[in-house]
Amino acid sequence: MIARVAWLLARPGASGTATLVLPVTAFAIVTTLLLTVLGGAQSFWTWTDDIAFSYQLLAVVALVLLVVPLASLGGAAARLSARRRDDRLATLRLLGATPVTVSALAVLESTVLALAGAVAGVAGYFAVVPALALVPFRGAPLGIEGVVLGAPVIAGAVLGIAVLAAVSAVLGLRQVVISPLGVRTRQDAPKLSWVRAGIAAAVLVVSFGLMSVLQVAGSAMVIIAFLAAAFGGTLAVLNLVGPWAIRLVARRQARRATRPAKLLAARTVLESPKAAWRQVSGVAMTSFMAVFAGVGVALIDLTAGDAGMDAASAQLFADIRTGILITVIGSFLMVACSVGVNQAAGILDRRDLYRSLDMLGMPERTMDAARRRAVMSPLRLTAIGSAVVAAVVMLPLTGVTLLVQPLALIVIAAVLAAGIGVVALGLVVTKPLLRRAATEG
Amino acid sequence: MSSFVIEATGLEKSFGTTRALTGVSLAVRAGESLAIMGASGSGKTTLLHCLAGITLPDAGAVAFHGRAGRVGVNTLNERGRSQLRREEFGFVFQQGLLIPELTAIENVALALMLNGMPRREATSHAAGWLAALGLAGMEDRRIGQLSGGQAQRVAIARAQVTGAAVVFADEPTGALDSTTSADVIGALLHSTTGQGRTLVMVTHDADVAARCSRIVEVRDGRIVGERVGAAA
Numbered sequence: 001m002i003a004r005v006a007w008l009l010a011r012p013g014a015s016g017t018a019t020l021v022l023p024v025t026a027f028a029i030v031t032t033l034l035l036t037v038l039g040g041a042q043s044f045w046t047w048t049d050d051i052a053f054s055y056q057l058l059a060v061v062a063l064v065l066l067v068v069p070l071a072s073l074g075g076a077a078a079r080l081s082a083r084r085r086d087d088r089l090a091t092l093r094l095l096g097a098t099p100v101t102v103s104a105l106a107v108l109e110s111t112v113l114a115l116a117g118a119v120a121g122v123a124g125y126f127a128v129v130p131a132l133a134l135v136p137f138r139g140a141p142l143g144i145e146g147v148v149l150g151a152p153v154i155a156g157a158v159l160g161i162a163v164l165a166a167v168s169a170v171l172g173l174r175q176v177v178i179s180p181l182g183v184r185t186r187q188d189a190p191k192l193s194w195v196r197a198g199i200a201a202a203v204l205v206v207s208f209g210l211m212s213v214l215q216v217a218g219s220a221m222v223i224i225a226f227l228a229a230a231f232g233g234t235l236a237v238l239n240l241v242g243p244w245a246i247r248l249v250a251r252r253q254a255r256r257a258t259r260p261a262k263l264l265a266a267r268t269v270l271e272s273p274k275a276a277w278r279q280v281s282g283v284a285m286t287s288f289m290a291v292f293a294g295v296g297v298a299l300i301d302l303t304a305g306d307a308g309m310d311a312a313s314a315q316l317f318a319d320i321r322t323g324i325l326i327t328v329i330g331s332f333l334m335v336a337c338s339v340g341v342n343q344a345a346g347i348l349d350r351r352d353l354y355r356s357l358d359m360l361g362m363p364e365r366t367m368d369a370a371r372r373r374a375v376m377s378p379l380r381l382t383a384i385g386s387a388v389v390a391a392v393v394m395l396p397l398t399g400v401t402l403l404v405q406p407l408a409l410i411v412i413a414a415v416l417a418a419g420i421g422v423v424a425l426g427l428v429v430t431k432p433l434l435r436r437a438a439t440e441g
Numbered sequence: 442m443s444s445f446v447i448e449a450t451g452l453e454k455s456f457g458t459t460r461a462l463t464g465v466s467l468a469v470r471a472g473e474s475l476a477i478m479g480a481s482g483s484g485k486t487t488l489l490h491c492l493a494g495i496t497l498p499d500a501g502a503v504a505f506h507g508r509a510g511r512v513g514v515n516t517l518n519e520r521g522r523s524q525l526r527r528e529e530f531g532f533v534f535q536q537g538l539l540i541p542e543l544t545a546i547e548n549v550a551l552a553l554m555l556n557g558m559p560r561r562e563a564t565s566h567a568a569g570w571l572a573a574l575g576l577a578g579m580e581d582r583r584i585g586q587l588s589g590g591q592a593q594r595v596a597i598a599r600a601q602v603t604g605a606a607v608v609f610a611d612e613p614t615g616a617l618d619s620t621t622s623a624d625v626i627g628a629l630l631h632s633t634t635g636q637g638r639t640l641v642m643v644t645h646d647a648d649v650a651a652r653c654s655r656i657v658e659v660r661d662g663r664i665v666g667e668r669v670g671a672a673a
Contacts, residue, residue, distance in 0.1 A: 257560065258559065260551050260554045263547060263551065263560075264542070264543070267540075267542035267543050267547070271541075271542045352538060353540065353541075356532070356534055357540075359493070359534075360527065360552065360555075360599075361523045361525070361526035361527025361528070361530075361555070362523075362527070363520075363555075
C-alpha cells in the first residue's frame with residue numbers, strides 16, 4: 001500500500017516536474033561537493049614524510065569547517081525533498097493515515113530522490129576531478145591519482161547522503177505526525193532569549209583573556225591549548241548568538257523599514273531567525289577561521305622571516321594560506337548552493353502568494369529585492385560579524401598584522417567579499433523561477 | 442464623461458485548445474456591484490482577469506475610465522498594467538492571499554507603501570480601514586492568528602486602502618461558512634459601493650450574488666443571462 005501511495009505522490013503536481021527535479025539536483029550538488037572535499041583531503045594522506053602530519057592535521061581542521069556548510073546544504077536538500085510533500089502528507093494524516101504510514105512514505109520518497117541525486121553527483125565529481133587535480137600544494141599539483149576516491153569511499157558517501165535524507169525526512173515530518181494542522185496553518189513564531197547574549201559575552205571575555213595570557217604563556221602545549229579553547233569557545237558562541245543577533249537586527253530593520261522590500265525582507269527573516277542562521281552559519285565559521293588563522297599565519301610568517309625559516313616550513317605556511325582561501329571559497333560555494341536550493345523551494349511553496357502580489361500590482365523587482373535582502377542581510381551580518389569577533393578575540397595580534405602585513409588581511413577581506421558575491425549569484429539564478437511563479441502562477 | 446468605469450468589447454481568450462471566452466462584451470457602471478456567476482470552468486475568472494488587466498485577451502478591448510480619463514487596458518504593457526492595478530484597482534481573493542509574515546496592519550499599509558506613501562502615513566490609513574472593518578485591536582496580529590473571516594476583512598481593507606476605483610473579488614467567500622460569508626459580503630459592499638466605488642465579483646454562490654446590484658451569468662465562455670440583484 002505504501003509503495004502505491006508513494007508512487008501516486010511522486011507524480012508531478014501543479015508545480016510540474018520541479019518538485020522532483022529540485023531535490024534531485026540539490027542532492028547531486030551536495031554529493032559532488034562532498035566527494036570533491038573528500039578527494040582533496042585524501043591527497044594529503046598520500047604523503048608520508050615528517051611534515052605530512054602537519055598537513056593532515058590542517059586538512060582535518062578544514063574538513064571540520066566544511067562539514068558545517070555541507071551539513072547545512074545537505075539538510076536544505078533533505079528538507080526541500082520532505083517539504084515538497086509536507087502538505088500532501090499532512091492531508092493524508094487528516095484523512096486518517098497512521099503516523100507509521102506517513103513516516104514510511106516520507107522516508108521512502110526522500111531516500112529514492114537522494115539516491116538518484118547522489119548518483120548524478122558522482123558523475124559531477126568526476127567532472128570536477130581534472131580541475132581539483134591542478135590545485136597546488138607543497139609546490140606541485142595534487143594530481144589525478146591523489147584526488148580520485150576509491151569505490152568504497154564513493155559508495156559510502158552515496159549511502160551517507162541517502163541516510164541523511166531519510167533521517168532528515170523523519171525529523172522534518174515529526175511535526176506532521178504530531179499535528180497535521182500545525183503544518184497546514186504555519187503559525188510558529190519562534191523567540192530567542194537574551195540569555196544567549198549573556199553567555200556569548202562571557203565566553204568572548206574568557207576567550208579574549210586567554211588570548212591575552214597567551215602572549216606571556218611559556219610552553220607550546222599551553223599555547224596550543226589556549227588557542228584551541230579560544231577558537232572552540234568562540235565558534236560555540238557564534239552558534240549560540242547567531243540566530244539571536246539575526247533576529248535582533250531583523251526586528252530593528254522591520255521597525256525602521258520605509259520601503260516595502262525592506263519590510264518584507266525583515267519580516268521574512270523574523271519568521272524564522274534559526275532558519276536564516278542555519279543557511280549562513282557555515283560562512284560564520286569560515287569567516288571566523290579565515291581571520292583567526294590568517295592573522296596567525298601572517299604573524300608566524302613575519303617572526304620567522306626575521307629569524308629565518310627552512311624551506312619546508314615556508315612551504316607549509318604558504319600552503320596554509322592556500323588552504324584558508326580554498327576553505328573559505330568552498331564554504332561560500334556550499335552556502336550559495338544552499339541559498340539557491342532554499343530559494344527555489346521557497347518560491348515554489350509560495351507561488352500562489354507571488355501570483356497574487358503580481359495581480360495586486362507589486363513590481364517583480366520589489367518581490368525580488370525582498371527575497372534578496374532576506375538572504376543577504378543575515379549573510380553580511382554573519383560574515384562581517386564573525387570576522388570582527390575573530391579580530392577582537394585576537395585583538396593585539398590583529399592590530400600588529402594590520403600594521404605590518406596589511407596585505408594578508410586585505411586578501412581575506414577580498415575573499416569574503418567575493419564569497420558574498422557568489423551567494424548573490426545563487427539568488428540571481430533563481431530569479432527566472434520567481435518571474436514564472438509571479439506571472440504564470 | 443462615460444458613466445461606465447469599465448467597458449469590454451468582443452473579448453476572446455483561449456488556453457491551448459480550450460476557449461475560455463467567446464466574444465464577451467460587458468460594461469460596468471461606476472458605483473455598481475456586479476456579480477459574475479457561472480459554474481466551474483465557465484470562464485468567469487478569465488473574464489475578471491481580462492477586465493482587471495491581469496490577463497490579455499486574444500482579441501477584443503478593455504477600457505477603463507479613471508481619474509486620468511480613458512485608458513485602453515489591453516494596450517498597456519506589463520508595467521503599465523501593474524501600475525494600473527496598483528493605483529486604480531483593488532483585489533480580494535478566495536484565500537485572502539495575504540503575506541503571512543506581515544501583521545494585519547502591515548499587509549494593508551504595504552499597498553500604500555507600494556504607491557510611494559511614507560510608512561507612518563500608510564500605517565495610519567491602514568489602521569483606519571481595519572477599525573472600520575471591525576478589526577480594531579488586531580492590527581499587530583499575524584495572518585495565521587486571524588480567523589478566515591478576519592483575514593478576508595484584512596484583504597478587503599488592503600483592496601480599499603488605496604482608494605481603488607474598482608475592487609475585483611474572486612470568490613471572496615469561497616472558503617467561509619455561511620454566517621461569516623454574509624458578514625464578509627456585507628463589509629465588502631459597505632466599503633465599496635457604500636462609498637461610491639465599484640465592485641466586480643466572481644462567485645458561484647447564488648446567495649452572495651443576489652446581494653449585488655446586477656448579476657451576469659457566464660456559460661462556456663459567453664454571457665448567457667443578466668438580471669437585477671437585491672442591491673439595485
